[in-house]
Amino acid sequence: MLTLKQIEIIRAVMVSGSIAGAARLLGVSQPGVSRAMKHIEGSLGIRLFAREAGRYVPTDEARDVFAQIQEVHQRVQNLQEAVSRLERGEDVELRIGSVPSLAQVMMPRAIAAVRRRYADLRMNVEILKIEEAIDYILVGRGECVAMSYRLDHPSIAFEPLAAGNLVCIASARHPLAGRQSVSAAEIVRHPLIGIEPNDPYGRIMAEIFRARDLPYDVVVKARFGSTVAALVAQNLGIAVLDIFTTADLPRDRLAVIEIEEDTRFETFVASRAGTVLSSFAQFFVDRLRAEMQVLASPLRVAAPERPSSGASIP
Template identity: 60%
Template sequence: MITLRQIEVIRAVMVTGTIAGAARLLNVSAPGISRLMKYTEDTLGFRLFIRRHGRYDPTPEARDVFDLVDTVYRKVGDLQTAIDRMKRGETKELSLGSVPSIANVMVPRAIERLRRRYPQLRIDINILKVEDAVDYLLLRRGEVVAMSYRFDHPIVTFEPLARGRLICVVPEGHEFAGFPSVTAEQIVRHPLVGIDPNDPFGGIMARIFARRGLTYDTTIRARFGSTVCSLVAAGLGIAVIDQFTVAHDRVPGIRCIEIDEDTGFETYAAHRNDGPLSTYAEDFVSMLRDEMRAVTDPAIAE
């Protein structure tokens, strides 16, 4: 059976008319071309070229196969072009979702890295409520969703991303602003801007106070962490929020303070388990995990 390399060499000799020219075209040695041509003719059982005045003229048999050889060569070239375009992401689109807390800072940083690797990749990002994430995956609207909690599902797999924690955010100039940490008892003395206790982070916050037998007053409730932070910056209260929303000091007008309680939580990349992720989705998850772990563990960032 004739190989693609033999097809490439036959075409190069046909195009250039000499062994030396074919060698230059293919960036290989001339003796190597000569040996492969002899082997090819022996394999085929007929001569492809006749040497006249230093040139290699194709035999009638070679002319008969040249069109086929050239067609195969062009198809291989088309295949390589398609592969190169896929490497750049030029012909593909990645659809992904994220809960707001991870989408605020972490997802854009991961996407920036992904775009550097695949500069032509089209990307569709959807900000999802927790309760919408499963339908997003099951209906194949996207490949992967960054989640703030997990649950059992027969079709959805949850891969760990990073373990985060909740922190207290206060306006600049607040009495807590210079504190390294605060207790649950200190927090409940101030009006709270909060999120729904049914939200994963809202549930963690509620348990902080429940463990201490404390009651708290949520004077303003907002759905998304970015909104909560803006309300705090406006001086409308203090808040307990996840560290990813405020990572890299992306929210002006607030100060972040540690809480003297166990406020840890896990995050996940959710995707269907009945088929493989695309290379782009796998790389996104890996990059997102790196970005999130760099926030939770400063040693990784260094």
């Protein structure tokens, strides 16, 4: 039986018409090609080539063999092209989802890395509420979802992405803008934008406020971090957002201030349990995790709380 390497040698001699030409095509030495041809013909028990006017031409009995070799070579070429298209992501669509907080900055960075690696890959990105993510995965609308919260579901598998923390943002014109850190007691002295106690991040601050018996006033609720940031830039109030959302905020218009309490949280990528992500999806997850971990590491260690004038912290 001929190996693919032997088929390649035979075809090189057939195409070039000489041992020297075959050696150049294959990038090997002439003696190596000559020895290989003698071994092939000896194994098959037939002559494949005859020398005519200094050239190697197929013998009559080997013409059918050469026809098959051409067909095998074409099939190998087709296979290599198919693999090459797959490597580029051609004719493939990667479908992924994300909750809004990770979709604003982190997802675009990871997607840019995916596009650089797979130039022809098509992508379909959906922004989902947490409650929408389960159906998105289970009905096969997409491969995975970047999540800010881990659910308990027997058919959904969760893998960690990165740890993060919350920060306070204020207009550059706001009195808090020059501060490096702020406490929960100081935050509630100002009108708040976007705090939703039922959201994962909002729940963190709501628990801190509740534990300290701190009332707070939400003057405007908004779902997306970009909307919250735009409202804060108008100096309508301050807000609490996650570090992944605030990574690209314009610092000439908005101040990002550390929160002194511990506001750490974990993020995850969710996929259907028992399935394996495609190489494209896995590359996306790896790049997303890398982008998030660079931003989040090292996490700030919560500073000790300090009383401020006019307010006491229990």
